[in-house]
Amino acid sequence: MTEKYQNFLRRYGTALGGLALFIFFAIAAENFLNPSNLLNVLKQISFLTILAIGFSFALTTSELDLSFATVGSLACVVAGGLIYHQFSPILAIAAGLFAGLAAGVINGLIVTRLKVPSLIGTLAVSSIATGVSFWITGGVAFVGRWADAFLFLGRGQLVGIPVLVFWTLIIAVFSLFVLKQTRIGIHMIFTGENDEAARLGGIPTQKMKVLGLSISGLTAGFTGVLLASTLSSADPTAADGFMLTAIAAVLLGMTMIEPGHPNVPGSLIGALTIGILSNGLILMGVEYYVQDIILGMIIIASVSVSASTITKAAFSV
Amino acid sequence: MATLLDLKSIHKSYGAVQALNGVSLTVREGEVLAICGDNGAGKSTLIKIVSGAEAATSGQVFLRGKEVHFASPADALACGVATIYQDLALAPRLQVYQNIFMGAELTRATFIPFLRILDKKKMSQAAADYLGRLNIEIKDMKAPVASLSGGQRQAVAISRALRWQASLVIMDEPTAALGVRETAQVLDLIRQLHDQAVTIIIISHNMEDVVAVATRIVILKNGLKLGECLTENLTAAELSRMIALGDLGDRNIIRQTAVE
Known part of the structure; x- marks a missing residue:
């Protein structure tokens, strides 16, 4: 019985912590339970969650992607720039997604072909993405009256719920399906678990790593498009701020459900916890910089619990 | 011969x-x-x-x-030559049947054309079959390999060779790094494999x-x-x-x- 209890705590302890946080703010922070505030929390964490899920695909194949945030910004200015210049929304969306995917494929090739550790390779791509973003915009942001169809993507509502929440759910469910029910998914997991064994078993591990990093790039591209739509502007640093929060969400997620390993439900709960924390602190009037301090502590605490996977991803070629 | x-x-x-x-x-x-x-x-x-x-x-x-x-080892495998390495080449976190079918998972059709998903039930049953042929008892095909004994892990690795239909x-x-009882178990596994004309x-x-x-x-x-x-x-x-x-x-x- 005690073993069962321990196992339960190991798998759901962090989620219970998140729930405790929710209850705390429900009591301590005025307006926290207000439905419009709760919907706002969900809306706020959607970018973060989509980025986190993408990042966890890369991490599943035991590679890090430190470029997703700036790649998201790049996709944001690519899509926003095209809208701003009166191109069709479809073209703008496609171009934004393509920019993200291309960055992901490049990351994959750098890691598998040039044998550059992902920690370094993706950081370099991140720098390139930032440079290109500023080049495209000339250092300013694209702002203006944008097509309604494009704006619906990020600002629309369905049955009173922000469209952003639906995007997040669709991506989460689809990712869970790919990882748990398909051959590609389990091949990615095997690649991350035991690269050499997977290769001997006939799994194309290099391709799986390229795929993991490409998915991370594609979701970053999608996030960039959603940001351009939600903000109805495109800033060359639009998504940069999500870098640490998204990684923190994944790391927090790795302390639950499948402890030690990136997993979709964990990332969702991790993102939700971080969203609740930041919203609650704001409502309580706590200074904004406190969030950064807490975020850093969350990262250290999470990695100390699930160190091996992240160390392997960071320091093996 | x-x-x-x-x-x-x-x-x-x-x-x-x-x-x-x-x-x-x-x-x-x-x-x-x-x-x-x-x-x-x-x-x-x-x-x-x-x-x-x-x-x-x-x-x-x-x-x-x-x-x-x-x-490559994959080439050799295609000709029926399978190697069981000292570290067994298993993924400890993944389940027994997943390890046995690593790289050659069985899939089944869904109601969506061309979309095939993993046939977990069929793989579990087949995995239990392979292990049964080796007279080794592993109750739960969904147990992670990390929870198995050294002898049981060896059995999982050998089952994979059987699944490859290696000749x-x-x-x-x-038997390196195994205790006395587990060594006896592995030797028995080798005899079982030998009995299957491998x-x-x-x-x-x-x-x-x-x-x-x-x-x-x-x-x-x-x-x-x-x-x-x-x-x-x-x-x-x-x-x-x-x-x-x-x-x-x-x-x-x-x-x-x-x-x-």
């Missing part, structure tokens, strides 16, 4: 180091051949060449009379194990084949002495010296 594998004058050098200096040997269908020798004798190198992990510098490999060139299984130090090459440092399961022994020294002997009436002590002295004496059934 028909010849399954024939190695002819295999040389392998790593730069200036000669690991194998012209080794020829024959593996017959259905036998358990042990390759013995001290550290640096060339056992592992020889196995790597047969399993496709490394290419020989010169020499020929014949499988069922046809010359083969294995560029030649190479086992690299299968040909086995085993490398081991443990002489007791070698005389217990092998039918024939090839002894290497410094990249050369010293000779071969049968295990009938052979004791572990005698085998150790032969390896240490580098002389098989009357036991030798074939003598080979360096070619070229």
Whole structure:
């Protein structure tokens, strides 16, 4: 019985912590339970969650992607720039997604072909993405009256719920399906678990790593498009701020459900916890910089619990 | 017995180091051949060449009379040569049946055309079948491999070879790092595999194990084949002495010296 209890705590302890946080703010922070505030929390964490899920695909194949945030910004200015210049929304969306995917494929090739550790390779791509973003915009942001169809993507509502929440759910469910029910998914997991064994078993591990990093790039591209739509502007640093929060969400997620390993439900709960924390602190009037301090502590605490996977991803070629 | 594998004058050098200096040997269908020798004798190198992990510098490999060139372990596997590595090449966090079907998962159709999903039920049942053939009891096919004993893990690795329908299984130090009871279990697994008409090459440092399961022994020294002997009436002590002295004496059934 005690073993069962321990196992339960190991798998759901962090989620219970998140729930405790929710209850705390429900009591301590005025307006926290207000439905419009709760919907706002969900809306706020959607970018973060989509980025986190993408990042966890890369991490599943035991590679890090430190470029997703700036790649998201790049996709944001690519899509926003095209809208701003009166191109069709479809073209703008496609171009934004393509920019993200291309960055992901490049990351994959750098890691598998040039044998550059992902920690370094993706950081370099991140720098390139930032440079290109500023080049495209000339250092300013694209702002203006944008097509309604494009704006619906990020600002629309369905049955009173922000469209952003639906995007997040669709991506989460689809990712869970790919990882748990398909051959590609389990091949990615095997690649991350035991690269050499997977290769001997006939799994194309290099391709799986390229795929993991490409998915991370594609979701970053999608996030960039959603940001351009939600903000109805495109800033060359639009998504940069999500870098640490998204990684923190994944790391927090790795302390639950499948402890030690990136997993979709964990990332969702991790993102939700971080969203609740930041919203609650704001409502309580706590200074904004406190969030950064807490975020850093969350990262250290999470990695100390699930160190091996992240160390392997960071320091093996 | 028909010849399954024939190695002819295999040389392998790593730069200036000669690991194998012209080794020829024959593996017959259905036998358990042990390759013995001290550290640096060339056992592992020889196995790597047969399993496709490394290419020989010169020499020929014949499988069922046809010359083969294995560029990778996957190549060898396609020809029915499976290698069970010392670290077993398993993913400990993943489940028993997932490990047995690693890289060759079974799928089933869904109501969406062309979308196939993993057939977990079928794989679990087949995995239980393979393990049953080895007389090993693992109750839960969904248990993570990390929760199994050393002997059980070996059984999972062997089941994978069965699933590949390998006709030649190479086992690299299968009893290293195992306790007494688990060693007995693994030796029993090897016998079970042998009973299924699978040909086995085993490398081991443990002489007791070698005389217990092998039918024939090839002894290497410094990249050369010293000779071969049968295990009938052979004791572990005698085998150790032969390896240490580098002389098989009357036991030798074939003598080979360096070619070229």
